[in-house]
Amino acid sequence: MMETNSVRSQSAALRALGDARVRVFQLPTAVRVADALREQISEGLFPPGSRLPEEAISEALGVSRNTVREAFVELTGDRLLVREPNRGVFVAAPEASAVIDIYRARRILEVGAVRGGGPRDLVAAARVAVDDGLAARTRGEVEAVGTANQHFHRVLVALAGSARLDRLMRQMLAEMRLVFHASKLPVDFHQRYLDVNDELCRLLEAGNFEAAADALVPYLERSEGEVLQSTR
Amino acid sequence: MMETNSVRSQSAALRALGDARVRVFQLPTAVRVADALREQISEGLFPPGSRLPEEAISEALGVSRNTVREAFVELTGDRLLVREPNRGVFVAAPEASAVIDIYRARRILEVGAVRGGGPRDLVAAARVAVDDGLAARTRGEVEAVGTANQHFHRVLVALAGSARLDRLMRQMLAEMRLVFHASKLPVDFHQRYLDVNDELCRLLEAGNFEAAADALVPYLERSEGEVLQSTR
DNA sequence: ATGCGAGGATTGTGGAACAATCCACAGATA
DNA sequence: TATCTGTGGATTGTTCCACAATCCTCGCAT
DSSP states (O other): OOTTOOHHHHHHHHHHHHHTHHHHSOOOHHHHHHHHHHHHHHHTSSOTTOEEOHHHHHHHHTOOHHHHHHHHHHHHHTTSEEEETTTEEEEOOOOHHHHHHHHHHHIIIIIHHHHHOOOHHHHHHHHHHHHHHHHHHHHTOHHHHHHHHHHHHHHHHHTTOOHHHHHHHHHHHHHHHHHHHHSOOOTTTTGGGHHHHHHHHHHHHTTOHHHHHHHHHHHHHHHHHHHHHHHO | OOTTSOHHHHHHHHHHHHHTHHHHSOOOHHHHHHHHHHHHHHHTSSOTTOEEOHHHHHHHHTOOHHHHHHHHHHHHHTTSEEEETTTEEEEOOOOHHHHHHHHHHHIIIIIHHHHHOOOHHHHHHHHHHHHHHHHHHHTTOHHHHHHHHHHHHHHHHHTTOOHHHHHHHHHHHHHHHHHHHHSOOOTTTTGGGHHHHHHHHHHHHTTOHHHHHHHHHHHHHHHHHHHHHHHO
């Protein structure tokens, strides 16, 4: 039966099924715990420096201590948590040296990725991020501006087409959120970069990747300087 | 008593003590297990695709299953192991897409780092790696040639001065060792790059970072091509 | 050959136990 | 008073055990 299903449409259907796999084969508990903690930390519910007692978290989430510890290992690898032997794990409180380190890495990643160019759909994704940011600014949604800004920079790295670089960028941006939570910077911090983002995006859309890469360097240097300024 | 100890010499002594801390405050068991497994995997004792049963490993190392699982989480984050739900963890068997991904990342990292230049002592470290490789070649030590080669490329990334990039590079080189173990490539594979390394290093020593960066691109492309060739 | 079901092995997860370590606080000493 | 010491309580590091869920194998029936 169902002979009307061509082989072509069936393979498409199977692919769609595969995408829904996450709902069928539920992720392991430790991973879900890690995701939950990552979320809360990024939101700033656990401020940098907070202690995360194993038992409190395990009973709050209704999982065993073992599972919590596995999640801790994962988040420590992301540098979101730091483990102090026999004292416990704490939300990382990145200091100036970390910010400097991250910006060195970002200059390599973002500039290199942009200079190499990338497919049209990613440039389109960059445009979406920029417009999202602009829209959020006019609506006065401070938080959304920051999110859109991070999204934009993530797309820049995505141009390189490397899952490994994407992951590193994601981790570093999560670290940067910790920095932002630790150092109250001016509410218009991200907003002032939106116009530069727009300009950069125009260069990408024009296929002028070299110019975009060149423009990115002072952009990132300025950003680093301002973050360091408001951090100390 | 002991008044002959000047404040100066005492602080020196304390500093020396601090350097020995690793022997006093021993690393957590899970970390040592992860290190041990990383070592063995890199050496090729567990070929790509091998299954690592929790119980077998826990009793082989004399640690509990929980501890082994914590180590697994760490190594999975390094992409050295892959977890198949309810089936166990296996040594990763990187396929062509992973190799392509890694070389995309390496082109960004290495070229970007070299173009930015770096301090003298790192250039000197690069020289050491090159000479080590040359010496190993004349002695016919195939394994040592590969090690020196990887060391050289790690130093290149180190020029950028970012611990985060260093870590990513270390992880990717460990992945590459898996690739090498999976695909028997010609014994002189690494040897043929030593002369290019030497040439690159000369450019670095001359402070000609731009030229070195430019020379690195075809280098990496050729390397990627040869690896892919012998992989399929 | 294909499908089905039972049995055994391994993972996923929880829970308890205990030594090691750290922390806070009280008491002792100079 | 200030510093040292020691004690008790709390938390981590680690092991061990239990058990459900899942997978694999193999034999059997269709």
